Amino acid sequence: MPSVSRPVSLVRRLTNFGFIGLSILAALLVLAPLGAIFGYLVYKGIGSINLAFLTNTPRPVGEDGGGMANAIVGSVMILGMGSILGVPLGIGAGVYMAEFGHGRFVNLVRFTADVLNGIPSIVVGIAVYALVVLPQHHFSALSGGVALGIMMIPTIARTTEEMLLMVPNTIREAALGLGIPQWRATLQVTLRTASKGVITGAMLAFARVAGETAPLLFTAFGNQFWSLKPDQPIAALPIQIFAYAISPFDEWHRQAWAGALILIVLIVVAVAAVRVVTSRGSMANNA
Amino acid sequence: MGVGIEVKDLNAWFGKAQVLKEINIKVGANAVTAVIGPSGCGKSTFIRCLNRMHETIPEARLTGSVQVGDMDVYRPGIVPADVRRRIGMVFQKPNPFPTMSIYDNVSAGLRLNGYNKRRELDAAVEHSLRMAALWDEVKDVLKKKSGSSLSGGQQQRLCIARALAVQPELILMDEPCSALDPISTGKIEELIFQLKAQYTVVIVTHNMQQAARVADHTGFFLMGKLIEYDKTEKLFTAPTDKRTEDYITGRFG
Numbered sequence: 153m154p155s156v157s158r159p160v161s162l163v164r165r166l167t168n169f170g171f172i173g174l175s176i177l178a179a180l181l182v183l184a185p186l187g188a189i190f191g192y193l194v195y196k197g198i199g200s201i202n203l204a205f206l207t208n209t210p211r212p213v214g215e216d217g218g219g220m221a222n223a224i225v226g227s228v229m230i231l232g233m234g235s236i237l238g239v240p241l242g243i244g245a246g247v248y249m250a251e252f253g254h255g256r257f258v259n260l261v262r263f264t265a266d267v268l269n270g271i272p273s274i275v276v277g278i279a280v281y282a283l284v285v286l287p288q289h290h291f292s293a294l295s296g297g298v299a300l301g302i303m304m305i306p307t308i309a310r311t312t313e314e315m316l317l318m319v320p321n322t323i324r325e326a327a328l329g330l331g332i333p334q335w336r337a338t339l340q341v342t343l344r345t346a347s348k349g350v351i352t353g354a355m356l357a358f359a360r361v362a363g364e365t366a367p368l369l370f371t372a373f374g375n376q377f378w379s380l381k382p383d384q385p386i387a388a389l390p391i392q393i394f395a396y397a398i399s400p401f402d403e404w405h406r407q408a409w410a411g412a413l414i415l416i417v418l419i420v421v422a423v424a425a426v427r428v429v430t431s432r433g434s435m436a437n438n439a
Numbered sequence: 440m441g442v443g444i445e446v447k448d449l450n451a452w453f454g455k456a457q458v459l460k461e462i463n464i465k466v467g468a469n470a471v472t473a474v475i476g477p478s479g480c481g482k483s484t485f486i487r488c489l490n491r492m493h494e495t496i497p498e499a500r501l502t503g504s505v506q507v508g509d510m511d512v513y514r515p516g517i518v519p520a521d522v523r524r525r526i527g528m529v530f531q532k533p534n535p536f537p538t539m540s541i542y543d544n545v546s547a548g549l550r551l552n553g554y555n556k557r558r559e560l561d562a563a564v565e566h567s568l569r570m571a572a573l574w575d576e577v578k579d580v581l582k583k584k585s586g587s588s589l590s591g592g593q594q595q596r597l598c599i600a601r602a603l604a605v606q607p608e609l610i611l612m613d614e615p616c617s618a619l620d621p622i623s624t625g626k627i628e629e630l631i632f633q634l635k636a637q638y639t640v641v642i643v644t645h646n647m648q649q650a651a652r653v654a655d656h657t658g659f660f661l662m663g664k665l666i667e668y669d670k671t672e673k674l675f676t677a678p679t680d681k682r683t684e685d686y687i688t689g690r691f692g
Binding site (some may be wrong): 254320322323324325326327328329330331332333334336337340341344345347 | 490492495497520521522523524525527528530532534535536537538539547548551552598601602605
């Protein structure tokens with residue numbers, strides 16, 4: 153049959169145009185808050201960021217200068233400890249739920265993870281206060297790490313589970329069929345196949361807890377001075393931002409903006425770095 | 440070198456449904472044996488019982504004995520992974536590991552069993568890919584391209600190479616061509632024919648012409664039972680059982 157090319161009707165073209173327009177609008181609306189927040193942070197904060205801000209500890213009111221070096225280092229330490237606790241436990245629980253769990257116990261674990269995900273962060277802070285801070289008799293960086301780590305677990309566990317369930321069973325069979333022991337097949341084939349999504353889940357959890365303030369109030373507590381000791385109170389960016397933002401001093405307000413900008417940059421850099429490092433050697437991109 | 444198989448009184452279940460009933464069969468070394476039969480007759484389950492893949496499905500169980508070469512596959516205390524290392528398997532749908540390069544796919548069975556000597560791995564990868572007639576097509580992109588970037592037929596030959604790399608004594612193929620076009624199917628059949636010089640091959644197939652083309656012996660399964668097992672030529676030209684005749688002449692299935 154000879155093909156006759158007919159002009160597409162005006163209604164169809166308009167409808168097409170309209171829907172493409174709407175989806176572009178939706179995409180822009182999603183980007184807008186992030187752009188606005190980041191833009192405003194840069195506008196307010198960039199002026200106060202200088203070498204002193206990044207290398208000095210806070211100065212008393214009235215003295216110029218001073219910075220958040222101790223809070224930046226403190227946040228990095230707390231987040232590091234939190235990740236050391238939360239990432240392996242979260243991934244482990246996810247692997248259990250997706251690969252090894254059967255019956256009631258797995259449902260219990262899944263339910264617990266979902267409930268834990270919904271617990272207000274301040275409650276996690278209080279719980280860690282009771283479990284770690286009271287026995288230790290003082291606030292500590294470690295307890296802050298524990299609080300953030302606990303908050304990371306459910307998100308990571310559930311995303312790990314979902315990502316593993318998306319790996320086709322034929323992949324597991326292929327690995328077992330080669331005589332690879334079960335544990336190795338799970339870790340180096342199934343988990344590796346799902347690694348992209350698992351890492352995204354871990355990064356989401358990391359980014360979420362990086363800005364948490366409430367659980368740190370009862371645990372890391374904050375500190376105006378240099379400290380690198382895990383068993384002592386330590387400064388953290390969110391606490392410092394909070395303290396400075398509610399103060400009546402203009403100089404501290406400016407520093408709070410700068411601290412918030414640094415916090416966001418820290419998260420973006422960490423997420424980007426993990427992406428770059430973990431994408432090496434994986435073939436997922438040019439599949 | 441290939442090994443023979445001897446199966447005695449094999450019964451297999453999924454939950455309460457019995458899918459294999461009293462299978463007794465002897466398969467010769469260095470030969471291709473085809474297993475044919477209608478869908479759901481238990482032929483896939485049968486070969487999955489030979490390398491202990493059957494039990495990886497929840498609620499699956501079996502009774503009876505399987506002897507592959509000098510190995511009693513179901514001897515208490517034997518490790519299933521050791522059995523599977525000696526018995527390679529190629530599946531219905533090509534299933535290369537998607538996040539691994541071609542090289543990593545072929546060497547996976549060796550690497551994940553603890554072999555790490557670079558030179559030996561290189562040699563094994565090249566040898567296996569040559570055996571699977573894929574070397575010339577992929578030798579320049581071994582580490583650049585992922586297994587899943589290949590075409591369907593190439594992927595299946597990659598999976599065959601991956602199975603060959605661990606140097607099994609027996610190769611099981613579960614409808615290896617059912618997802619492939621005729622040209623790729625032809626290549627794989629030619630490959631199967633060459634493999635029997637060094638390996639024993641058991642192939643499940645839906646395609647009777649394929650069985651006739653590649654197999655020395657053919658077994659016909661129906662409703663979980665081995666109805667007839669004979670030289671391929673004999674089974675297709677002068678079957679002794681009425682049900683075999685009905686099936687191969689296309690009266691059912």
